[in-house]
Amino acid sequence: MARINEVADRAGVSTATVSRALNGKGTVDSELVARVVAAAAELGYRPNGPARNLRRQETTVLALIISDVENPFFTAISRGVEDVAHAAGYSVVLCNSDDDPDKERAYVGVALREQVAGVLLSPTGRTSGHELLRGDGTPVVALDRPLPGATGDAVLVDTRPAARQATLHLVEQGYRRVGCITGPSGISTAEARLAGYRDGLRAAKLRSSASLVRRCDFKTSGARQAARSLLGQPDPPDALLVANNAIAIGALEALAESGLRPGADVGLVSFDDAPWAKLLDPPLSVVAQPAYDMGTVGAQLLLGRIGGERLEATTTTLSAHLVERGSSSPRPR
Amino acid sequence: MARINEVADRAGVSTATVSRALNGKGTVDSELVARVVAAAAELGYRPNGPARNLRRQETTVLALIISDVENPFFTAISRGVEDVAHAAGYSVVLCNSDDDPDKERAYVGVALREQVAGVLLSPTGRTSGHELLRGDGTPVVALDRPLPGATGDAVLVDTRPAARQATLHLVEQGYRRVGCITGPSGISTAEARLAGYRDGLRAAKLRSSASLVRRCDFKTSGARQAARSLLGQPDPPDALLVANNAIAIGALEALAESGLRPGADVGLVSFDDAPWAKLLDPPLSVVAQPAYDMGTVGAQLLLGRIGGERLEATTTTLSAHLVERGSSSPRPR
DNA sequence: CTGAAAGCGCTAACAT
DNA sequence: ATGTTAGCGCTTTCAG
Numbered sequence: 001m002a003r004i005n006e007v008a009d010r011a012g013v014s015t016a017t018v019s020r021a022l023n024g025k026g027t028v029d030s031e032l033v034a035r036v037v038a039a040a041a042e043l044g045y046r047p048n049g050p051a052r053n054l055r056r057q058e059t060t061v062l063a064l065i066i067s068d069v070e071n072p073f074f075t076a077i078s079r080g081v082e083d084v085a086h087a088a089g090y091s092v093v094l095c096n097s098d099d100d101p102d103k104e105r106a107y108v109g110v111a112l113r114e115q116v117a118g119v120l121l122s123p124t125g126r127t128s129g130h131e132l133l134r135g136d137g138t139p140v141v142a143l144d145r146p147l148p149g150a151t152g153d154a155v156l157v158d159t160r161p162a163a164r165q166a167t168l169h170l171v172e173q174g175y176r177r178v179g180c181i182t183g184p185s186g187i188s189t190a191e192a193r194l195a196g197y198r199d200g201l202r203a204a205k206l207r208s209s210a211s212l213v214r215r216c217d218f219k220t221s222g223a224r225q226a227a228r229s230l231l232g233q234p235d236p237p238d239a240l241l242v243a244n245n246a247i248a249i250g251a252l253e254a255l256a257e258s259g260l261r262p263g264a265d266v267g268l269v270s271f272d273d274a275p276w277a278k279l280l281d282p283p284l285s286v287v288a289q290p291a292y293d294m295g296t297v298g299a300q301l302l303l304g305r306i307g308g309e310r311l312e313a314t315t316t317t318l319s320a321h322l323v324e325r326g327s328s329s330p331r332p333r
Numbered sequence: 334m335a336r337i338n339e340v341a342d343r344a345g346v347s348t349a350t351v352s353r354a355l356n357g358k359g360t361v362d363s364e365l366v367a368r369v370v371a372a373a374a375e376l377g378y379r380p381n382g383p384a385r386n387l388r389r390q391e392t393t394v395l396a397l398i399i400s401d402v403e404n405p406f407f408t409a410i411s412r413g414v415e416d417v418a419h420a421a422g423y424s425v426v427l428c429n430s431d432d433d434p435d436k437e438r439a440y441v442g443v444a445l446r447e448q449v450a451g452v453l454l455s456p457t458g459r460t461s462g463h464e465l466l467r468g469d470g471t472p473v474v475a476l477d478r479p480l481p482g483a484t485g486d487a488v489l490v491d492t493r494p495a496a497r498q499a500t501l502h503l504v505e506q507g508y509r510r511v512g513c514i515t516g517p518s519g520i521s522t523a524e525a526r527l528a529g530y531r532d533g534l535r536a537a538k539l540r541s542s543a544s545l546v547r548r549c550d551f552k553t554s555g556a557r558q559a560a561r562s563l564l565g566q567p568d569p570p571d572a573l574l575v576a577n578n579a580i581a582i583g584a585l586e587a588l589a590e591s592g593l594r595p596g597a598d599v600g601l602v603s604f605d606d607a608p609w610a611k612l613l614d615p616p617l618s619v620v621a622q623p624a625y626d627m628g629t630v631g632a633q634l635l636l637g638r639i640g641g642e643r644l645e646a647t648t649t650t651l652s653a654h655l656v657e658r659g660s661s662s663p664r665p666r
Numbered sequence: 667c668t669g670a671a672a673g674c675g676c677t678a679a680c681a682t
Numbered sequence: 683a684t685g686t687t688a689g690c691g692c693t694t695t696c697a698g
Contacts, residue, residue: 001469001470003675003676004675004676004677005675005676013684013685014684014685014686015675015676015677015685016677016678016684016685016686016687017683017684017685019676019677019678020677020678020683020684023677025677025678026678026683026684027683028683028684029683029684032683032684044469046442046445046446046469047446047675047676048387048446048448048674048675048676049383049443049446049447049448050382050383050384050386050387050392050447050448050674050675050676051383051387051674051675051676051677051690052675052676052677053383053676053690054381054383054384054387054674054675054676054690054691054692055675055676055677055678055689055690056676056677056678056690057690059383061443061447069402069408069411069412069427070405070408070409070412072403075402075403075408076403078402078429079402079403079429082429082431086436091428091439091440091443092428093426093427093428094402094426094427094428094429095424095425095426095427096411096412096415096427098415103419106424107424109379110382110394110424112379113379113380113381113382114382114383114394114447115381115382115383136334136377136379137334220608246608249608249609249612252612253611253612256612274609275553275579275582276582276607276609276613278586279582279585279586279589279613280609280612280613280614281613281614336691336692337691337692337693338691346668346669347668347669347670348669348691348692348693349668349669349670349671349693349694350667350668350669352692352693352694353667353668353693353694356693358693358694359667359668359694360667361667361668362667362668365667365668380691380692381690381691381692383690383691383692384674384690384691384692384693385691385692385693386674386692387673387674387675387676387690387691387692388673388674388691388692388693388694389674389692389693389694390674667698668697668698669696669697669698670695670696670697670698671694671695671696671697672693672694672695672696673692673693673694673695674691674692674693675690676689676690677688677689677690678687678688678689679686679687679688679689680685680686680687680688681684681685681686681687682683682684682685682686
């Protein structure tokens with residue numbers, strides 16, 4: 001790989017001039033610029049990133065650490081992040097923590113070590129990598145879930161009222177024993193959705209019962225188990241509010257196994273919309289979260305911080321909204 | 334952020350010793366190691382990546398550049414890559430080229446500039462960033478689609494015979510006018526699936542006709558259009574082979590619009606399995622590709638190259654297999 | 667076993 | 683407007 005001094009030699013100038021010419025800094029005679037550019041092109045010169053980063057003490061890359069690449073909710077976020085980062089001249093690297101605190105910590109570590117300009121993090125839970133962020137000057141914004149240490153901005157969704165509304169919707173449709181499958185305890189979104197579900201029950205003057213609630217990780221296989229357990233009870237629920245896409249799939253599988261029909265035998269509302277949700281029969285009612293927007297505002301916030309705006313830590317809360325489809329049609333009597 | 338010399342001062346040793354102690358290189362008195370480790374911990378020292386990379390002339394991160402983060406096929410690949418990379422002590426950063434050659438080139442550029450140890454690339458098409466890879470010593474492996482320049486290894490899927498088999502399957506199920514929606518021309522997987530489809534028609538002694546073929550990008554909206562156009566013809570197809578997941582969704586939407594039932598009015602087989610495919614009514618028949626495995630073998634190949642194994646460029650072809658479900662059930666007569 | 671010192675490739679003062 | 687030079691923070695010969 002050609003170095004800057006080779007380019008300088010070939011163009012018959014100093015390395016400083018090459019640097020200036022290639023970076024558009026300072027003022028360089030246009031004829032020299034042309035020579036430098038030509039020399040660089042001929043040699044296939046590409047500046048050495050680490051050297052530049054070391055010297056400049058900054059990079060132009062953002063790290064986005066999410067807990068599950070296979071979850072459309074997070075990939076939608078990443079699209080949002082990328083669109084604004086890209087427009088501002090930043091690259092974004094996506095790291096998949098796989099909901100594993102160790103991996104998350106590891107990725108936060110490499111991000112910091114490599115001196116990324118900022119990090120966007122959807123924390124896996126209680127013991128996330130945020131400790132590393134402490135003290136370090138690197139700007140962070142939390143996505144979807146707040147950062148325990150309260151360092152940096154956060155972009156959240158008002159998931160609790162949305163869960164309440166969805167629960168109420170099921171009740172209005174005639175379902176009387178609404179159950180809930182949510183995520184692991186300690187994860188804020190899982191807790192918020194459960195709390196909202198209870199809010200809804202309360203508002204409907206329905207008793208909530210532990211036998212109607214199950215937890216699982218946000219994965220399909222655990223969800224299928226949880227749904228089976230819920231449905232296999234003596235007095236099973238006649239409707240379900242479930243906390244994400246993957247859980248919805250598990251629940252639908254369990255319903256199918258039992259020969260139960262969504263939107264008739266069992267009302268169903270899931271968090272997170274998906275392209276296939278309306279293809280199901282009946283189509284799946286969902287609480288749609290503004291994932292893409294979370295990405296864009298998160299990235300804007302982060303870029304603002306990087307730009308040096310010394311504002312207080314902010315929390316932006318976006319709204320989710322209920323999309324009523326067939327899986328929550330009125331309960332036949 | 335604490336520097337190595339601060340750690341050295343605090344531990345009362347030289348920076349060289351700190352470096353050796355922290356990296357487990359050379360032999361350092363165990364008591365000194367303890368002092369260094371303690372000092373580092375107290376200061377919250379984390380080595381500066383760019384400085385280290387500059388000095389070492391190598392990094393321990395892999396770049397994985399895929400064309401669509403929202404496509405489960407590619408996220409499954411990324412899981413495979415990550416699992417093996419992680420086990421070998423490498424981090425992987427995911428870059429989303431969005432099937433845009435410019436973005437792809439840009440990402441290849443940053444990857445090379447930042448001196449990643451290697452890159453895994455699913456090239457967007459003809460004019461991909463592979464030109465940059467030329468000459469540069471950085472190892473590359475192509476995933477899913479071959480690299481035009483034939484630099485480096487490739488991990489592909491025998492998608493053509495699979496398409497042939499799927500087409501034949503539809504014919505055997507009694508469908509007589511099998512159509513095909515594939516990806517943009519010039520993209521090898523799109524071409525291979527189309528070729529396989531034609532192979533299948535030929536093997537079944539059926540005439541292939543341009544009026545039964547449509548192309549669109551690998552996105553849902555274009556696919557919906559394409560399917561409408563196919564279905565709206567005077568003599569429409571009675572079955573469809575479609576080239577990926579997103580296209581399948583578009584096709585299913587178009588079928589629903591026209592009141593056509595998959596697996597009865599119109600047989601349907603799609604490339605790529607998905608968690609929701611079996612939840613549809615009828616469940617979706619698919620050609621399942623070994624995406625996760627592509628990731629693992631790709632990463633292994635890459636690590637091998639990085640390790641300096643100076644082998645010839647290899648091409649590994651994995652097998653896809655047909656999963657027959659309800660959307661290709663025998664055509665009622 | 668440990669320290670001194672050179673230098674990775676680049677950019678930014680500073681000098682001309 | 684261009685060149686000279688001093689590092690950025692680290693690792694690694696090379697001495698001791």
